Amino acid sequence: MSVAAFVDQAAILAGAGEAQGVASTVAFDGVSVAYRGAVVLKPLTLDVAAGEILAMIGPSGSGKTTALRAVAGFVKPAGGRIRIGGQDVTDTPPHARGLAMVVQNYALFPHMRVFDNVAFGLHARGAAKALIDERVTHALGVVGMSQYAKRYPRELSGGQQQRVAIARALAVRPKVLLLDEPLSALDAQIRRAMVEEIARLHAELPDLTILYVTHDQSEALTLADRIAILKDGALNAVGRTGELYRRPPNRFAAEFLGRANLLPVVVDADADASGFVAVRAGDHRLVVAGSHERTGAKRLLCVRPQNLTFAADAVHVNRLVGVVREVLWQGELTHLVAEVGGALMRVVATKVADLPSRGETLEMFFAPADASLIAEDAVG
């Protein structure tokens, strides 16, 4: 095959929006899905920026996989439109959407060798042999599976099969990569390694837009630029990963995205321009991040377990006193559960010089910036 022909082939695929570097947006515009009249996804409006990793998380039945399948074209929305790269694809069949997908059980074709698995999409899109060879070699190299090209899927471990599945998806240079719980079938150790690999992969392919569905909040926190939390078929919260973690908008988001201590408090004085507000929890007077708060309003104070310390300093100025109920040593971490005015507060510490015993009084400190307020009725 001549260089010109090779370039022509690449151009053909690029014309379909498949060239790497052509980052695409995804837009859910009031997308709803119903099965036999039962609504499983309530009207969802959500935008995914080009080159972004958006993680959709939520418990089983929350609608996250349904939303992903609507993007793929496997389920037809009952309402709303889906746009990829600005183009309405709601009525476009899956094979013409220019996407690729990696699923939980890998879905490798068992009768094909690794090379043929990875080449499948390129064959389907009519790529020339030289381009197929180049793309497959590159994709296998990216996931570190070059030496396994001649093996059958059954001859690979779970982690290796998942790498091949990722290579197969990358080889077609998709507009958007859909990942549907891709690591759920792997054991914990391999899963951690694969999360890091996907993070490295996205660093190497920064223009690749990824829609990542998972129920594992640690995967979402590690990989996602933004996180959308779904609950009961509806969007519960969405935001930049760090912000959503530090300032969850409601109780469900706070508790689903990592562990959260939620302490009932009453606003002690109107919030001022500083971005901090004084609150009272029983006898404890605390200062936490907050604005637009009115005196006397009932709120839930949200502070993450790792943000509580056992000693005060210039930053950790808020003080809580409780009674130790549980001491759980877990090797790297020690979890202490203390009761503060009827609410249980969890503290996670990496080093504890003298472990307190159950029943002992425990002082805990946290920084105002590490705590936020959630409206009590905003239960998500």
Added chain:
Amino acid sequence: MVEATAAPGATRVDLGALWVAPPLIALAVLFLYPLTLIAHAAAYDASDALNMAAAWQTLNSRAFVNALINTAEIALASTAGSLALGVVLALIISFVPFPGATFVARLIDTFIALPTFLATLAFTFLYGSAGILNGALMQTFHLSDPPVNFLYSSWGVILAEVTVYSPFVLRPLLAAFSLVDQSQIEVASLLGARTWRIIRQIILPAALPAAIAGGSLCLLLTVNEFGIVLFIGAKGVITLPLLIYDKAIQESDYQAACVIALVNIALSLGLFTLYRLAARRLGA
């Protein structure tokens, strides 16, 4: 170290080994003894004298060669037809959602339970000389002779056998298709594959062992098919089972019948061996 040894002269009888006796006796009485009788009758003539020349003459006869060719042609064509029809029906029932798909599958299954000549009888009513189709055509076009005559040829036999034996292919294919990972199909379609490529490269390879198993069984049954061929009574369509019947019952030439029967048995066992080898190799 002290080792326990059996006392000299003491013999232990493993009574468990006796369980092998009933099947061996049944095999000997029901299969091996009749087979020996057939083999004996094939080599000895009516006066119980060894007569290999007569056996050789039967094998060289035009009737035998024609029957062998007819048997092979009809069996292969029927198997190919059953495979084609079975694959198409199984694909539609499994992958094209329509109301009543399960009922249709069950209905086709019932063919397995019916006697083979029943389809032939139905075909006679439909496509026979005095059947519905010919009657309608003759009345409509004022014809004096029935225009549709395929039923009384090899094609009639093949059509009847395809109708009767397709379920033998359909059933294992439906089972195999139900095991095809849906996510493989979805991933393939998202990678750009259209329906035909998915069928060709994803679904059919996954169902190949089932197709081989069903097809081999079909071939085995069509080689030995007697009822359909006899019932249709197509002129010049003589297969090995029918020739055995003719020789034994019509001509009372038992030696020739037994020689042909031995060939038929060898053919069946050979096909069965191939079927088992293929099934084992492909994991069916």
